Amino acid sequence: MRYDQRLELTRRQFLHVGIGGILGLSLEQFLQAEAHAKLSGKRTPKSLIFLFLYGGPSQIDTWDMKPDAPVEYRGEFKPLSPPIPGLYMCEYLPKMASWAKRFSVIRTLHHNNRNHQPAGCRLFTGVDPGSDNAGQLAPKPDDPPALGSLAVKVAPPKRALVPPFVMLPARLHDQGSAFKGQHAGWLGPAYDPLLVEQDPASASFRVEGFSLPGNLTLQQLQRRRELLEQLDPLAKSDPHRAALRQFQKQALDLLLSNQGRSAFDLQAEPDKVRDRYGRNRFGQGCLLARRLIEAGARVVTVSDCTANGHHEWDTHNNNFKRLKDVLLPRLDQAFSALMEDLESRGLLEETVVYVGGEFGRTPRVGQAGFSGAGASKDGRDHYPNCFPGILAGGYVQPGVLYGESDGKAAYPAKDPVRIEDLVATIFAAMGLDPHATVTSLDGRPMPLTHGQPIAALLR
Numbered sequence: 001m002r003y004d005q006r007l008e009l010t011r012r013q014f015l016h017v018g019i020g021g022i023l024g025l026s027l028e029q030f031l032q033a034e035a036h037a038k039l040s041g042k043r044t045p046k047s048l049i050f051l052f053l054y055g056g057p058s059q060i061d062t063w064d065m066k067p068d069a070p071v072e073y074r075g076e077f078k079p080l081s082p083p084i085p086g087l088y089m090c091e092y093l094p095k096m097a098s099w100a101k102r103f104s105v106i107r108t109l110h111h112n113n114r115n116h117q118p119a120g121c122r123l124f125t126g127v128d129p130g131s132d133n134a135g136q137l138a139p140k141p142d143d144p145p146a147l148g149s150l151a152v153k154v155a156p157p158k159r160a161l162v163p164p165f166v167m168l169p170a171r172l173h174d175q176g177s178a179f180k181g182q183h184a185g186w187l188g189p190a191y192d193p194l195l196v197e198q199d200p201a202s203a204s205f206r207v208e209g210f211s212l213p214g215n216l217t218l219q220q221l222q223r224r225r226e227l228l229e230q231l232d233p234l235a236k237s238d239p240h241r242a243a244l245r246q247f248q249k250q251a252l253d254l255l256l257s258n259q260g261r262s263a264f265d266l267q268a269e270p271d272k273v274r275d276r277y278g279r280n281r282f283g284q285g286c287l288l289a290r291r292l293i294e295a296g297a298r299v300v301t302v303s304d305c306t307a308n309g310h311h312e313w314d315t316h317n318n319n320f321k322r323l324k325d326v327l328l329p330r331l332d333q334a335f336s337a338l339m340e341d342l343e344s345r346g347l348l349e350e351t352v353v354y355v356g357g358e359f360g361r362t363p364r365v366g367q368a369g370f371s372g373a374g375a376s377k378d379g380r381d382h383y384p385n386c387f388p389g390i391l392a393g394g395y396v397q398p399g400v401l402y403g404e405s406d407g408k409a410a411y412p413a414k415d416p417v418r419i420e421d422l423v424a425t426i427f428a429a430m431g432l433d434p435h436a437t438v439t440s441l442d443g444r445p446m447p448l449t450h451g452q453p454i455a456a457l458l459r
Contacts, residue, residue, distance in 0.1 A: 055311030108403030124181025360387025
């Protein structure tokens with residue numbers, strides 16, 4: 001049995017039984033010092049909604065359009081009038097563009113992983129996977145933890161009506177196996193996410209473990225919770241057993257909370273609200289993310305993926321038709337609805353929102369040979385050399401365009417950003433010190449991140 005299967009079996013069992021240059025400094029050092037200064041004061045930790053566009057959206061067809069490039073690069077789409085100077089967004093993202101003054105765009109993300117698994121693993125953990133071979137990336141207990149697991153470790157929610165870290169709507173796969181970054185790794189299973197492997201747009205959507213199992217009553221569950229305090233005295237001296245006991249306790253606490261169970265009930269939302277997000281997996285996933293954040297979750301990851309966890313944004317073929325007809329309208333609708341609700345409910349200042357994929361697409365249409373998958377004459381291949389990401393909320397400085405790509409959106413021309421620096425910036429935007437250390441399940445001190453936060457993106 002693979003490690004990821006064993007972990008999920010363990011979680012299901014517990015859910016059913018018991019129910020996450022100046023002054024001698026170089027410019028780089030100065031910016032690092034400035035970023036650190038912004039974190040030196042005590043800040044209230046924020047939550048995170050991580051919107052993952054699995055497959056890799058095309059940078060030149062979304063948020064980094066090049067209207068003056070040759071047609072074989074710029075493609076079929078036209079840019080909107082820049083919502084802020086210099087930001088050329090696709091004509092099929094009009095609602096998203098209306099929020100441009102409230103979010104910031106990083107245009108120069110880059111790494112060297114050309115395949116979905118290693119690139120996704122890198123984005124989800126902030127750690128170089130060390131290989132571009134998908135077959136070498138099966139999950140293991142000593143893997144780097146998912147970002148959500150790390151955030152929960154350093155900033156546990158004060159109120160936990162729902163699991164502190166939730167991922168939906170599927171475990172992400174490529175080439176027949178799940179990739180790293182979707183569990184807690186060396187932090188131990190107590191910090192694993194609750195994985196919701198269901199379509200939240202389905203009329204039968206129901207999260208296992210958030211209704212009472214069998215014929216158990218609330219009073220019987222309460223007695224089980226009290227017994228956990230007395231069972232297994234070895235748990236105090238065995239960190240592995242203690243972690244599992246903690247997970248059981250959390251599961252029972254959540255089952256005993258009416259508010260926790262109701263957070264997953266999308267039927268409680270008015271039809272007009274559900275329609276506004278879009279009646280599809282991604283749209284309803286974003287709505288569920290908002291409800292979970294309101295109920296106290298620290299991190300919610302919503303992937304725009306297929307029903308079985310594969311890549312929706314992998315546009316090797318029919319790039320423009322697929323973007324125009326499905327992907328961009330779906331993102332435009334869900335993102336704008338999420339931003340509207342977060343702002344109107346006073347949650348945007350308390351919640352960081354990140355939007356992006358594991359890489360971008362080849363700048364030239366039909367460019368083949370960059371990855372093993374290639375591209376048809378109307379498609380774009382994988383491309384990690386330069387791609388964008390969007391940040392909003394929390395301690396993010398809004399309305400910033402950070403970095404510049406060259407005239408064909410092929411390479412960073414100014415201010416390149418590593419994935420490690422993106423992760424450090426996300427944690428800083430959450431009010432967490434990216435230079436902090438955390439302790440692994442076996443007692444090792446480990447760095448929270450391996451990058452430097454970008455001062456220009458923080459307030």
